[in-house]
Amino acid sequence: MSLLEFARGPALEIALGAFAFGVAWRLLSLLALPWSRDRSVARPAAPSALAAAAGGFVRRMWPARPFRRSDLWVTLNGHVYHIGLAIVVFGLAQHIQFIKGLFGLQWPNLPTGLVSLVSVITLASLTVALARRVVSPVLRLISTANDYFSWLVTALPVATGLLAQSHLGARYETLLAWHLLSVALLLAWFPYGKLMHAFLVFLTRGETAILYRRRGVQS
Amino acid sequence: MNDRDGIADLLARRGVSRRALLKYATYLATVMALPPLAARAIAQGLAKARRQSVIWLSFQECTGCTESLTRSFNPTLEDLIFDMISLDYHETLQAVSGAAAEAARLAAMRENRGKYVVVVDGSVATKDGGVYSTNAGKTNLEVLKETAEHALAVISVGTCAAFGGLPHAHPNPTGAVPVSQIITDKPVINISGCPPIAEAMAGTIAYLITFGKLPDLDHLSRPKSIFGDSIHDRCYRRPFYDKGMFAKSFDDEGARKGWCLYEVGCKGPVTYNACATLKWNGGVSFPIQSGHGCLGCSEPDFWDNGGFYRPLSSSTSHPGAVVGGAVVAGIAVGGLGALLARQRRERAVRDLEAKEQERRS
């Protein structure tokens, strides 16, 4: 079995299994825990829990005025690589074909050149995020191996994807195999490390917002 | 025809001029990616050379490889290749049969000991002692070992001989293996393809005769001159791939406009062969030009690599069961964890209440 055959077959299959198991396990073990009821009396103007959660989520996508000077560029950079990753993962024709093979869903693809451009920007943006983590004393202090590894498994598919696309460094089937193996690593690690925030961020921000609004915090 | 004739004498007798030979040599030099000067060397080499004794063995195969060689649109080319070699044994093409044919093979082996070239098309059955493919009462396995023992080199023609091909496809009932798995002490050149391009074969033999050595080979023992580039690297539809313009089916707008065939299963990006440059039938066309994706026929295990019409980037396995099972297992473990946490909490609350009661009483 060649490296590419291994990557396209067993490696992705095992990784998808690990991903599905981990996501189901972590979500259910959290959601099925007993929820403590908030016994405080809600402020009269407090919105419904759903509205509070949604509003709070949107609100926190942008830094509040007092933090704007310190956090604007960091927030912006975060948006760049998150949106960039989404465009690359869901916009490239080859990726759509992979998803179609799994779920049967399909949508029109973006021009490959555009996706490549976005990939380069995304990789640069991810690099900036890492640099800041290393340079900032506070961030460095609170960073663990989990943070660095999660960064690595996110950046690797982008880097190997760009290499495969541009046929740089090795034969195409080898580059493609690396790309797929890096994707397998990303999938397998995803639910067990900090990348799980992709699911949990909705819960945590929603919870916080509900709590705040109930107590009368304005937004 | 006499083995001891030089090729030049023979060609002269057949009315082939030096000029024609040079032209042909130039063509072969191009095929083998040699510098223009090499054409003269090939022409001189071919003219001087004794006709190379070739023993052609056909094992588990469909005769498509021989068809490809003999039915090319460019008959002079194959005439020449058959003039250059002394094809001492070829089950499909030779006139004699039975015991006489076997005698011809053994005679050629005796007379050209250490100098003859063995060409094999078809894979070798090995299961149960190789009984699933026999000829003149001998298994292919026996004949191959016996014939290759004193050969100069072995050329595996076609994907079956080179990599096992169709007979080797899952579940491989005959235990078919490529020639290189049996013959390990001799140079084996693989000219893969289902079938291979006729010029690839002619060029390789010409190279072997003139230079007396093997051409540069890739990691799968294929001549680099033919198998150095992927179909995708030389495909005229490549600009559409690079722009992300794909035919979604064989009769849609994109297909009519000649867009890239990636989404209808083209395996060109991982297939190494010269179809996109040499093309077929004397340069008339090749599969992608005719509107069909590349099947990847010159690569190992192309039958088992996930389906001809599934895009290259779709997973080769069907992970539905694994993913479904993993979700169920995840829910079970997660639910159990939460249940245990709930019980622990209830117990803690009960303990607290009991303590509180004790304190009060």
Ligand code: HEM
């Ligand atoms: C987080 C980032 C990425 C993820 C998760 C990802 C994921 C995937 C997956 C799952 C496949 C299909 C696997 C298969 O063949 O079975 C794939 C294929 C591919 N990816 Fe990516 N990818 C990423 C980034 C990129 C980038 C940045 C590029 C380059 C612009 C790229 C280019 C490609 C290409 C060209 C293929 C298909 C190759 C082929 O089959 O011919 N990928 N990717």
Ligand code: SF4
């Ligand atoms: S048709 Fe096949 S070989 Fe040609 S560009 Fe598209 S994927 Fe590549």
